[in-house]
Amino acid sequence: MADLSSQGIGRSVANAAAHAVQGVKGALGVGMTEKRQQLNQIAVQDNANTVLTTSSGVPITTVDDSLKAGERGPTLIEDFQFRDRMAHFDRERIPERVVHARGSAAHGYFQVYESLSDLTRAAPFQDPSKKTPVFVRLSTVQGSKGSADTVRDVRGFATKFYTDEGNWDLVGNNIPVFFIQDAVKFPDLVHALKPEPHNEIPQGQTAHDNFWDFVSLLPESTHMLMWIMSDRTIPRSFRMINGFGVHTFRFVNADGVSRFVKFHWRPVLGVHSFIWDEALKTAGRDPDYLRRDLWMSIEMGDFPEWELGIQVIEESEADKLPFDILDATKYIPEEIVPIRYIGKMTLNRNPDEFFPETEQAVFHPGHLIPGIDVSEDPLLQGRLFSYTDTAFHRVGTNFNELPINRPVCPVHNHQRGGFMRHTIVKGQANYHPNSLGGGCPALASASKGYVHYPAPVIGRKTSNRAGSFSDHFSQARMFYNSMTDTEKGHILGAFSFELSKVSTMGIRQRMVDLLNKVDHDLSVKLADNLGVKAPEKSEVESSTKVLGVAASPALSIIKSNKYDTIRGRMVGIYIMPGYDSTVSELMGALTAAGAVPLTLSAKGGPVPDASGSSTTTPSFTFSASSSTQFDALFIPGGRKSVDALLENVPALVQIAEGFKHLKAIAAVNEGVEVVQRLSLMVKTAEDNSVAVDYGVITAKGVGTGMNGKLGKAAGMAAGAVSG
Numbered sequence: 001m002a003d004l005s006s007q008g009i010g011r012s013v014a015n016a017a018a019h020a021v022q023g024v025k026g027a028l029g030v031g032m033t034e035k036r037q038q039l040n041q042i043a044v045q046d047n048a049n050t051v052l053t054t055s056s057g058v059p060i061t062t063v064d065d066s067l068k069a070g071e072r073g074p075t076l077i078e079d080f081q082f083r084d085r086m087a088h089f090d091r092e093r094i095p096e097r098v099v100h101a102r103g104s105a106a107h108g109y110f111q112v113y114e115s116l117s118d119l120t121r122a123a124p125f126q127d128p129s130k131k132t133p134v135f136v137r138l139s140t141v142q143g144s145k146g147s148a149d150t151v152r153d154v155r156g157f158a159t160k161f162y163t164d165e166g167n168w169d170l171v172g173n174n175i176p177v178f179f180i181q182d183a184v185k186f187p188d189l190v191h192a193l194k195p196e197p198h199n200e201i202p203q204g205q206t207a208h209d210n211f212w213d214f215v216s217l218l219p220e221s222t223h224m225l226m227w228i229m230s231d232r233t234i235p236r237s238f239r240m241i242n243g244f245g246v247h248t249f250r251f252v253n254a255d256g257v258s259r260f261v262k263f264h265w266r267p268v269l270g271v272h273s274f275i276w277d278e279a280l281k282t283a284g285r286d287p288d289y290l291r292r293d294l295w296m297s298i299e300m301g302d303f304p305e306w307e308l309g310i311q312v313i314e315e316s317e318a319d320k321l322p323f324d325i326l327d328a329t330k331y332i333p334e335e336i337v338p339i340r341y342i343g344k345m346t347l348n349r350n351p352d353e354f355f356p357e358t359e360q361a362v363f364h365p366g367h368l369i370p371g372i373d374v375s376e377d378p379l380l381q382g383r384l385f386s387y388t389d390t391a392f393h394r395v396g397t398n399f400n401e402l403p404i405n406r407p408v409c410p411v412h413n414h415q416r417g418g419f420m421r422h423t424i425v426k427g428q429a430n431y432h433p434n435s436l437g438g439g440c441p442a443l444a445s446a447s448k449g450y451v452h453y454p455a456p457v458i459g460r461k462t463s464n465r466a467g468s469f470s471d472h473f474s475q476a477r478m479f480y481n482s483m484t485d486t487e488k489g490h491i492l493g494a495f496s497f498e499l500s501k502v503s504t505m506g507i508r509q510r511m512v513d514l515l516n517k518v519d520h521d522l523s524v525k526l527a528d529n530l531g532v533k534a535p536e537k538s539e540v541e542s543s544t545k546v547l548g549v550a551a552s553p554a555l556s557i558i559k560s561n562k563y564d565t566i567r568g569r570m571v572g573i574y575i576m577p578g579y580d581s582t583v584s585e586l587m588g589a590l591t592a593a594g595a596v597p598l599t600l601s602a603k604g605g606p607v608p609d610a611s612g613s614s615t616t617t618p619s620f621t622f623s624a625s626s627s628t629q630f631d632a633l634f635i636p637g638g639r640k641s642v643d644a645l646l647e648n649v650p651a652l653v654q655i656a657e658g659f660k661h662l663k664a665i666a667a668v669n670e671g672v673e674v675v676q677r678l679s680l681m682v683k684t685a686e687d688n689s690v691a692v693d694y695g696v697i698t699a700k701g702v703g704t705g706m707n708g709k710l711g712k713a714a715g716m717a718a719g720a721v722s723g
């Protein structure tokens with residue numbers, strides 16, 4: 001039953017999809033950035049036409065048997081080839097990231113739409129013809145390196161810009177706010193959300209007592225809790241998530257003028273999420289789902305893209321906002337400061353090898369370049385220490401010299417030594433000032449080098465928190481009020497699921513009481529679901545003024561998405577011997593629209609069509625696939641094919657499950673009988689017509705002609721939030 005393994009499914013998806021769009025990659029070509037050239041020069045190796053050697057270059061004649069004293073005798077320690085292999089193997093692992101351990105990355109480039117020199121002197125934002133190379137790592141937070149992709153969790157969105165003036169890292173998340181206001185609480189937060197220390201359970205989820213115990217005692221986390229219980233934390237694809245810089249940063253222009261700035265990534269494909277049941281099932285059937293989806297889309301030449309947006313706030317305007325701009329639990333609604341989209345990022349190349357690139361990549365919010373500076377946000381300030389500190393521990397002192405982390409611009413300084421130092425610097429002078437090295441490397445002038453923005457700072461040393469950080473509920477309420485009823489239902493469902501796994505009733509009660517300060521109705525329904533006492537209407541809920549705006553439609557996935565494209569979506573096509581010609585018509589139309597048609601059948605061999613003149617080798621068998629892999633399902637006609645399908649329980653179960661997960665389903669000609677048998681709709685097509693009923697499209701005797709309709713329905717269903 002090897003083909004039932006999740007790996008088996010996954011491999012077939014990748015192969016089948018790559019096959020479906022064969023040739024596209026070649027036609028589009030692969031971007032050759034400065035970073036690519038550098039990696040090729042210093043690191044990338046190709047083993048083709050080479051001879052196996054030890055790590056010191058000695059040719060090896062056998063790898064099957066160690067050197068022994070006689071054929072049946074003990075192994076000799078003088079077998080240096082054995083020692084070379086084994087000793088290196090013994091040290092292959094490095095510590096995984098303490099958070100964001102599981103991630104996938106890709107190379108690409110960023111291009112600004114027009115010069116932003118009035119706002120910043122930062123290199124990537126000057127010249128619209130300049131392509132700045134980037135390396136982007138997308139991650140989950142809670143789980144270990146081997147955990148499942150589709151768990152409910154925040155997604156990390158870390159981008160390294162290899163600019164002409166050094167590396168700039170924008171290390172963000174797919175949620176614009178955070179749990180805590182001060183970095184000093186981060187170890188507690190992470191201890192609470194990770195698997196519990198006594199039994200290391202649960203993996204890849206926060207549905208446990210420790211997490212909810214902690215956050216229920218920490219009102220500042222309330223806003224973030226609303227976001228993580230929304231559909232944002234179960235994305236359909238890494239290609240369909242937002243990215244946010246979270247903190248307030250500074251843009252500084254050549255005249256030294258500073259403005260506050262917030263960064264936003266907007267996916268060109270829109271934001272789309274799974275349905276919870278689908279996410280859970282996918283975690284089991286294909287734990288690599290998001291990683292594979294990212295990899296595959298790039299291999300196919302369907303490059304993921306995001307637009308970078310900025311909210312710019314004059315320093316003099318910041319204090320007029322109804323919340324503190326330094327508080328990372330707050331979001332600046334677009335209604336107050338609109339987002340200006342300034343450029344686009346395209347990911348067009350997968351890494352050649354996971355470990356040296358994705359695993360050894362080090363991102364750090366303190367990797368800044370001239371023109372970009374930090375604010376005094378206490379969460380950001382603490383991060384500035386943590387990321388290099390953890391890099392020294394995880395990767396080593398000279399992590400900046402590793403190929404993936406090296407800037408593409410020259411690096412010259414007096415740093416020397418440390419484990420695994422690569423660079424060999426000529427000359428005698430390793431200090432500044434010097435005359436023996438001609439004074440070099442020389443200091444940069446203020447107009448070229450990094451100058452910290454001279455932000456005025458006054459105050460007495462204190463561990464007190466600013467009073468302006470004290471409102472924890474207004475924006476949580478704004479977020480909830482911005483949702484559609486469907487999304488509110490999903491939030492209630494998510495809280496109910498997570499808290500029902502909490503065994504301590506007091507913690508459940510405390511969470512219900514906390515949420516009562518956000519929305520009374522939500523907390524009453526939650527109390528009912530959890531078997532705890534429904535709270536009285538909270539004074540906070542009824543009295544706290546909504547700061548800023550009451551609701552922001554941009555926060556709702558459903559309200560802000562356009563469901564108008566099938567690009568990058570996977571359509572499962574159910575074929576048995578005798579399927580009709582709608583299959584080839586639809587496959588052609590889907591491929592032309594940028595979607596990925598994938599065929600399924602009972603067995604793996606070629607399946608003949610009704611005319612007997614052509615066959616299709618299915619991408620999957622029914623037993624080695626799942627409806628959760630697809631965004632839409634298609635059931636063609638053909639008397640024999642449909643009769644066989646009506647007898648095939650795994651196929652029928654899949655189609656019914658797809659309906660449950662709100663997939664767009666289309667059936668044509670005799671194929672309509674399948675959806676009728678499953679009672680998936682009330683209204684089906686008459687002869688020579690097309691009918692649409694609750695996401696199910698049926699057509700009889702009209703050829704296909706329904707790619708447009710299927711596309712629209714797939715787009716809506718793939719939002720996975722429409723019902």
Ligand code: HDE
Nearest residue numbers: 097099100137156157158172173183186246379386387390
């Ligand atoms: Fe991180 N975070 N973080 N974080 N974070 C790490 O760095 C930390 C925070 C984020 O793909 C660690 O190299 C502190 C906010 C991403 O390699 C560590 C605080 C945001 C990644 C660390 C935060 C993030 C990390 C673990 C509280 C969104 C993955 C391994 C002040 C703006 C980067 C590592 C990658 C990783 C510390 C909070 C995003 C320990 C102390 C807020 C995307 O250094």
